[in-house]
Amino acid sequence: MRRISIVLGLLLWLAVPPVRAAAGPLDGDFQIRSAFVVIDRGVLQLNVHVQYPINERIRSALQDGVTLAFDLELNITRHRRLWWNANVLEMTVRHELTYHAVTDRYVLRNDQGAEQESFPTLEEALDRIGRVEDLPILVESQLRGEGPWQVAVRAGVRRGRLSDTMRALMFWSDDWHRNSDWYTWTLTL
């Protein structure tokens, strides 16, 4: 009975991720400082400034070979009366940050790995990841219907380069996963 109680307690503990996240390796200031959309010649361009957490555990983990994935999620929805909001755009911009031990540099790659930048320090690399400037997301004509539109941005960090099977196996104990709060604003043309 005692063993069952322990296991139950453990299950309940695992079922409350927000409590665990407060004491995790990604602890620190993690928030979206600013976000806005500008329209340049009919193209909607996203500008976001994210403050990612920096601490020795992150640095140490990176230097031990851990790859971190940084996701920037963007949702644009259109409000509808008496019905669910219409989903106009749903996209994720992903970067992977690794420590290149041979060159002693922090390498930042985009989702496809086609673009790559390297930085001598972690701070520079995180600063680069946290600054999204003039990212084209939509042409104006794609905003069908009448506004206003609700734009929501959220940043997330998690352990990268894990296969989905491995990630599924580790869902009990993977504390390398944290999301910022949604940063939302109303877009009007």
Next chain:
Amino acid sequence: MDTHALRLYGVRGLTAISIAAGLAALMLLAASVENSALFSRWQPWILLLTILGVIALMALLARKLWQLYRDFRDHAPGSRLTVRTVLMFGGLVVAPLIIVYLFSLDFINRGIDSWFRVEIKQGLNDALVLSRSALDLRLREQSRRTEMLARSLRELHGPELLQRLDEERRSIEAREIIVYDATGRAAALSSDTPMAQQPAPLPPDVSLQVAAGRSYVSLNPLPNGQYTIETAAPIADAVSAHATRRYVLIDYEVPKELSALAEAVQHTSSQYGDLSAVREPLKISFRLTLTLVVLLTLLAAIYGAVFSAQRLTKPVQDLIAGTRAVGKGDFGTRLPLPSRDEMGFLVHSFNDMTKRLRRASEEAKRSRQAVERERERLSIILSRLSTGVIVTDRELHLHSANQSAATILGGDFGAATSGANLAQFAAGNQRFSKFLEELRGRLQSGWDEWREQLSLPGEAGERVLLWACTPLPDERERGGVVIVFDDITALLAAQRDAAWGEVARRLAHEIKNPLTPIQLSAERLRRKLLGGMNAEDAQLLERATHTIVQQVDAMKQMVNAFSEYARAPDMRLAAFSLNQLVTEVAELYRLQDPAAEIRLDLDLSLPEIHADRGRIRQLLANLITNGIEALAGVAGGCVELSTRQQRAEGTLAAVICVSDNGPGFRKEMLGRLFDPYVTGKPRGTGLGLAIVKRIVEEHGGRIEAENRPEGGAKILVVLPVSDQDRSLLAGGERRVELRRERA
């Protein structure tokens, strides 16, 4: 909805929740395992569903175990067998499960640890150091070459500079050589890709380094796995160190073989690092997953064990319940057939047994009912019997007795319970006491079978019983006997009556015939001889013949009286008022003998009776005559006639009571008062009361005579009011008739 239905729905609901939650969690896990975004989104739901399923399963199991405990505590049929079966099943499941669990835990720990051996990590680190060393050597070499080029570029500007850069680039096989001016803008460029873009400004970190007069060297990885060495150095121009300072930046390409090797080391090291970081979380995950699976399996196994045990022991429980029901006499118990196995055979045998038992029980019940009916019939017969029956033991404890026994003995058994001592009913009853005394004496002397007459004293004269005793067949050891007795007083009286009637008839016949010739002869003698005789002889003859004629008349009267007694003329029944008749007869006697005091006390509500008026008149006359004669010489003598009605056992009777305040009956005559020729008077024929008794019996009534406690005699005549009452009374008095016929 009752509690049982609620529980049933509760159990079904929990089972459905458990199964649905488990299936839903499994489906979500399967759908999301290939999609990390979905997995992240559904992870809480998967956990929640899993926990819900486990809780539902635990609730089901807890309920089952509680049921089991409660049944065990309450000693419910089959609960011990169920517990033993559950323990056995549970033990069979739990023991290997725990062994497999512990073994798997150890295997997981060892297996995962073996993936991250120290030797592998050390090898990777060594390879990394080696790669760095190789590249460091090249970095230093390229840095020195850049510094040398920077020195050689002093004072070179314009086309000369460009030419020199091209020559140098080809010479050192660099990818690009750029000369920046003091502001950081590209002043000259030599590249192996002529169509390259406009060179970027000098990066800040490079600028800071070379502005301080130091060389800069950097190794940069490219997306294609190649490496480049970026070096920079200040160009020390002679004119003015501050105004004309320029910087040269050279981009070397690391040889492909070296780049490939270094990249392979980097890649492997990075992969190892990624995996190594998840070692502990992976172990925890595997342990938790295994624990959860084992827990679920354990719970399901225990639940299955309890469920199977209950299913297995259900027929046994049914059998126990059925056996108890049969033990309590419910032979209608039928158990459901569980299967066609041995248990089914057992249940079938049980059902067959109860079927036979039920048949036998019904047979026994029918027999018992028949016995009961026979007992009731016997009881009715006994109660209707005029013969007294008493069943008792040697200590005179009453087992049973009928009403006639109480009537004959003058007692009252009332609601006497079996086992009461007979002595308690005989208290104050002379007849009953004498009966018990005789009975006790015989039984105590070991006499348990006899048949004889017994005379018992009584207030209304002596009673004669014919009693017989015989031991009960099955009660001989316990001394049970049945005593059957009959009051034959009336029978004896009837026999005497019959004998006297016959005597009277013969006497009348034999005597009456010669009386007339005697009387005629005497009168003839007087007529013939009287005239020729002297006066003295004539007087003698006159007296003698007169005496003869007078005595012959007296004898004729006596013979006529005998004839009257012996003759039983036909009854002429008619309805008349008894009170009126009593009044008439009483008035007649008052007129004949004014000195006689006759008092009447009549019941005016007495209905008319159906009887022979003439014979009742004779009855009344005889009784009044008897009373008046008894009062001869008694001062203040009085005859009292009273009538009243009496209801008993559904019959209505008229009671005539004739009493006087004379000397009463002599005690020795009380038993034979109604016998012919029994009289206490000097001139009585002794036939008066005998005739009265005959008239009463002809009317189906009864007569009793006794002395009054205050003095005087009392005769009680009970006559049925109607024919119906007569027939009912006749049932009770039939034996008198029968005896008379026999007599």
